[in-house]
Amino acid sequence: MEEKKSDVAVEMTVIKKIYKTGDEDTVALGGIDFVVQKGEFVAIMGPSGSGKSTLMHIIGLLDKPTSGTYLLDGQDVSKISKNDQANYRNQEIGFVFQQFNLLSRATVLENVLLPIIYGKKDGATARAKKLIKDVDLEKRINHKSNQLSGGQIQRVAIARALMMSPTIILADEPTGNLDTKNSLDVMKILEKVNKDGATVVLITHEEEIAAHADRIIRLRDGLIVSDEKVAK
């Protein structure tokens, strides 16, 4: 996991997710194929029930596909154990959630350093400080996160997501709870980290937010209905 083995961050081949509820099978994902190159900024869109949450869980290794192959940074992670999933989440994936992104009683620095508890990274504190500076929060480095605004919380979350130099940043509705100004702020930061080399996968249902990405994948009823570059 240490070195980047592939130019492809995410490669999904006929990923299916089927939930058994009683006698009936509910198809959440009906066979998803797509590739995310390193350095891309991809938005995954779709109405609720389209399967985008399920897909996000599979990409984020919080869930396993029923069938299909998922290569993360060239490694097949579709059938790995829960412990290995945890290791990959720590090292290869940086999460930014819609809400409750931070430990409220911990400081900004402690929150950014959170992944360090569960995995190794050299020069962690120095890196965390640099990342906090990159998201313009160095003045609040020792503030408790319950003293921060929503926009600031999301910026801390982005810094934390970058902490372990993951293969992808997985942002799940990161602006869902923010007003327009703060949303724009957060998206600018995501664009910036993407320009600096991070691969960003953004899950959203808002067109304006998705427009910040380079490419939009649209889902409906568990299938990809369109996959196109954003004209800029």
Next chain:
Amino acid sequence: MKYWLIFRQSIKGVTSNKVRSFLTILGIVIGIGSVIALVSLVSGVKVSISDQINKLGSTNLIISSGKSRFTQPQTSQSGNKQGPMGGQNPQGEFSGGLQAATLTTADFNDLSNKAKQPNIKIVSGSISGTSLINTKDGEQSFQVAGSPTTTFDIQGLKVAKGRLYNNQDLSNNERVAVLGSQAAADAFGADDPIGKTVKIGTQDYQIVGVLSEKTGSSLSDPNSYVYVPYTSLSKDTGVDKFTRITVQVTAEDLVNSTKTEVEKLLLRNHGLTDIKKADFSVMSSQDLLASVSTITGMMSALLGGIAGISLVVGGIGIMNIMLVSVTERTREIGLRKAVGAKTRDILAQFLAEAVILTVIGGALGIVVGFVVGKVIASLVDVTPVITVSSIVLAVSVSAIVGIVFGIYPAIKASMMSPIDALRYE
């Protein structure tokens, strides 16, 4: 390194809600506190009793009427000739109950026979009785010890005023009495008791001496007795049997062999063969110490057991709060799992929180128990004894309580699916 970081998360978890944490551990504090207080007091009592037994003399053998109260159940003691008190006697042994006196004058004389018992230095004994003294507050009852003169030697009692009775008085059955300092003070206050009388049965005994105060064993208070020649007491009251005979052996290493000799002699005198059926018991200081250990050990276990119940209750409190805490922190658990926490990392964090709580509770409990023990001790005049082993025990018990009652909430936390945990509102 990793578990140290997780441990620090646990400490933060505990310290971030101080009031709740404090209330949570209160049960453990009380549990451990009561164990420490009770056990330290029992240990203190043991030490003080042991001291007093040692003061009785390590070379003394104490022969009591009746079976040993420590090793055998008491049989019915009907036909008791012994007067109403019988609580203590001046030889400084345990007594406590009413026992038929079974030790005869012949026993006493045989033991006193230097030619046959070369290892026995002094023999003393007492026939119990009661006396009445006319005091300012009317007639009061005092405990009487009908004893040979050796009782003063063996107990180290010295005369303060007047004289002790002597062997001449004994052989003449003189009606003379010597008062312990406390008995003299209780009966006559500041007045001089010498020349006054003590009524025993129908006879008046003249007071010839008062003893100086003897500090020592609180097992018996030699100062509160009225001492009279046993010969006179026996003649006047018809009670000719000793409740207690004390034998001083010439050397400490002869105590055990002499004990066997004494047992044989008394069995023969009483027409018995089986020591198990003996109507007397012979105890050395060592035997008494062993008995004290047995009794205090039982007390410790009993009190510890009772206090242990409060630990269980405290543990349930810990479990309850940990379950609440796990539910409250579902999103935190989801977040931790998302950034790479494994099942066992979450388990370790929450289990450590429970153990930190109980160990802090245990530590506070030790302090509380120490203080409470001191306070109680100051009221009952015992020095509480806190041993390192009781502290180690308290800490490990509280840690075990933490593990036992923390494991279920911790497992519950660790088994949460990260997806459900992140979705939890």
